[in-house]
Amino acid sequence: MSTDQTDVFALEAREALEAARREGRELAETERVVAMVEARTPQEALARTRANEANANSAAPGSREPMMINLGPQHPSTHGVLRLVTELDGEVVRDIHPVIGYLHTGIEKQCENKTFWQAITLVTRMDYLSPFFNIHAYTQSVEKLLDLEVPTRAQWLRVMISELNRITSHLVWLGTSGLELGAITVFFYAYRERDRALDLFEMISGERMNNRYFQVGGCADDMPPGFEKLLRQFVTEMPSRIDEYEGMLSANPIWLERTRGVGILPADQLIDLGITGPALRAAGVDLDLRKARPYSGYEHFDFTVPVGTNGDAYDRYLIRLREMRESVRIIEQCLDGMPEGPHIADDRKVVLPPRGELATSMEALIHHFKLVTEGFQVPEGEAYSAVECPRGELGCYVVADGGPKPVRVHMRDPSFVNLQALRPMAKNAYLADLIAMIGSMDNVMGGVDR
Amino acid sequence: MSVQDQIKGFGITFRTMLQKPLTLGYPEVKTPVFPRFRGRHQLWRYDNGLEKCVGCSLCVAACPADCIRVVAEENTQEHRVSAGERYARIYEINMSRCIFCGYCEVACPFDAITLEHSYELSERERDLMVYTKDMLLTPAPKQPPLRTEGQRV
Ligand code: SF4
Ligand code: SF4
Numbered sequence: 001m002s003t004d005q006t007d008v009f010a011l012e013a014r015e016a017l018e019a020a021r022r023e024g025r026e027l028a029e030t031e032r033v034v035a036m037v038e039a040r041t042p043q044e045a046l047a048r049t050r051a052n053e054a055n056a057n058s059a060a061p062g063s064r065e066p067m068m069i070n071l072g073p074q075h076p077s078t079h080g081v082l083r084l085v086t087e088l089d090g091e092v093v094r095d096i097h098p099v100i101g102y103l104h105t106g107i108e109k110q111c112e113n114k115t116f117w118q119a120i121t122l123v124t125r126m127d128y129l130s131p132f133f134n135i136h137a138y139t140q141s142v143e144k145l146l147d148l149e150v151p152t153r154a155q156w157l158r159v160m161i162s163e164l165n166r167i168t169s170h171l172v173w174l175g176t177s178g179l180e181l182g183a184i185t186v187f188f189y190a191y192r193e194r195d196r197a198l199d200l201f202e203m204i205s206g207e208r209m210n211n212r213y214f215q216v217g218g219c220a221d222d223m224p225p226g227f228e229k230l231l232r233q234f235v236t237e238m239p240s241r242i243d244e245y246e247g248m249l250s251a252n253p254i255w256l257e258r259t260r261g262v263g264i265l266p267a268d269q270l271i272d273l274g275i276t277g278p279a280l281r282a283a284g285v286d287l288d289l290r291k292a293r294p295y296s297g298y299e300h301f302d303f304t305v306p307v308g309t310n311g312d313a314y315d316r317y318l319i320r321l322r323e324m325r326e327s328v329r330i331i332e333q334c335l336d337g338m339p340e341g342p343h344i345a346d347d348r349k350v351v352l353p354p355r356g357e358l359a360t361s362m363e364a365l366i367h368h369f370k371l372v373t374e375g376f377q378v379p380e381g382e383a384y385s386a387v388e389c390p391r392g393e394l395g396c397y398v399v400a401d402g403g404p405k406p407v408r409v410h411m412r413d414p415s416f417v418n419l420q421a422l423r424p425m426a427k428n429a430y431l432a433d434l435i436a437m438i439g440s441m442d443n444v445m446g447g448v449d450r
Numbered sequence: 451m452s453v454q455d456q457i458k459g460f461g462i463t464f465r466t467m468l469q470k471p472l473t474l475g476y477p478e479v480k481t482p483v484f485p486r487f488r489g490r491h492q493l494w495r496y497d498n499g500l501e502k503c504v505g506c507s508l509c510v511a512a513c514p515a516d517c518i519r520v521v522a523e524e525n526t527q528e529h530r531v532s533a534g535e536r537y538a539r540i541y542e543i544n545m546s547r548c549i550f551c552g553y554c555e556v557a558c559p560f561d562a563i564t565l566e567h568s569y570e571l572s573e574r575e576r577d578l579m580v581y582t583k584d585m586l587l588t589p590a591p592k593q594p595p596l597r598t599e600g601q602r603v
Binding site: 122202210 | 472483484485486487488508511512514515549550551552553556557559565
């Protein structure tokens with residue numbers, strides 16, 4: 001063992017000792033062991049386990065090698081197909097090595113072979129819980145390249161649907177996180193409301209998931225008759241439903257026990273890792289793109305950004321619930337002040353002509369043929385634009401070369417970046433807490449792998 | 451946990467038992483869909499029996515999943531199939547590739563193809579998922595109920 005390694009071990013051991021002294025207790029055996037073992041790759045760990053097989057049965061503290069456990073990819077509690085190679089010492093996680101890529105779809109690459117218009121149907125499928133945010137980021141980037149103005153009504157429609165999408169995404173998170181920690185009831189309650197929101201998606205966009213509703217220049221269609229009434233019913237009922245979830249969990253002793261003080265990282269470290277969204281705001285950093293860099297008319301809405309104090313899993317839970325309430329407020333403002341006007345820009349070079357004109361206007365028909373067969377040309381350049389998705393900053397970087405197909409589409413997906421926080425968080429935590437941490441970060445594997 | 455808490459808890463349980471269930475007894479009861487719902491495709495004819503599709507392949511160009519195949523042929527005096535100059539001799543949609551984006555419907559300038567509401571499309575064999583022109587010209591045998599404006603489930 002080299003000297004610097006010993007130093008590291010000594011440092012960790014000292015930290016554990018200090019922690020034990022602060023809490024006024026003896027150093028547990030597992031803590032002593034954990035304090036002495038540094039992070040290693042699975043291969044190294046395996047080699048060392050083989051080399052140390054001789055004293056595998058020894059009970060002496062510190063002589064045990066970590067047990068390598070595969071958590072996932074097919075595991076009901078890893079929030080999707082996430083595989084974690086976990087080094088376990090009894091119940092304590094010494095280290096984790098996330099293995100991703102099980103949901104790789106190659107969507108970013110496929111976009112290069114599709115026209116800008118067709119790529120919309122692909123990008124919705126990346127982060128499958130927030131389809132509207134994916135297209136929003138993508139269309140914004142393309143609109144930036146085209147220098148295309150989106151009509152106010154389209155912007156407001158986008159805000160309204162995005163906020164509804166935020167609610168459904170948080171509801172899935174709430175339901176599945178509850179399920180992972182043993183609270184089955186909340187799953188049914190959350191999915192009850194989610195299904196009604198999906199009905200609204202179906203009503204306006206024709207699909208319940210992977211909706212291709214936003215188009216370059218606006219939205220594919222206006223609100224259908226009766227939509228406003230249904231949405232209003234939904235938002236009037238939603239606050240009382242959120243009260244129900246809070247009644248089930250906020251003071252639930254098991255929920256408190258499992259989430260309080262779990263998965264805390266200092267705010268500086270979160271910022272260094274690039275974490276955004278509720279996970280960052282729970283640690284007290286007030287960063288929300290809707291406020292920091294308003295897009296799509298968010299500056300016209302009155303809402304607050306909930307910020308936490310402790311940065312633990314419980315805070316993240318509270319923040320998501322409060323965000324749902326804020327989303328409800330934004331939707332109400334959208335419904336009250338929805339401006340009149342077209343739902344999509346009137347630029348014949350980019351936007352398909354209205355259906356009714358095809359039968360009457362030869363010019364419209366020619367534009368239609370050209371747009372469908374060739375697609376629209378996007379001037380050479382590159383653009384990045386980001387939206388605040390339920391998990392954080394979802395950015396889309398598009399490079400165009402003047403042709404009808406993008407040269408590169410890249411997504412900065414918050415799930416992928418937020419996953420980086422899991423390893424420092426999980427070190428020296430209990431295995432049961434690791435599940436709570438994965439849940440509280442709300443990573444969607446479709447977004448991680450793309 | 452005190453006795454009061456338990457009584458409160460059971461109170462919720464019993465109150466919930468009196469509520470109307472939110473679920474549907476699928477497959478006996480079919481889930482209704484909204485008018486914009488996009489399901490199985492259908493090709494249309496004019497009232498005089500001629501097909502609306504003229505085999506222009508615009509839908510093929512629009513389809514992001516590359517699942518439509520159209521082979522066009524000239525109409526002749528004796529053999530007139532569509533109203534236009536040409537008609538689609540082969541029109542196939544591979545339903546196992548289709549993502550129901552509705553771009554074909556948007557692309558078609560003659561309203562020849564639309565996405566209807568039928569959503570029960572599973573088959574036992576992959577080959578059966580390739581819908582031919584004849585299949586697409588006949589409406590789906592089972593149509594799900596349509597939700598009226600603003601109706602709640
Ligand atoms: S709905 Fe979309 S994927 Fe399906 S055939 Fe039409 S264009 Fe292709
Ligand atoms: S369905 Fe419409 S777009 Fe497709 S080939 Fe026929 S006429 Fe052309």
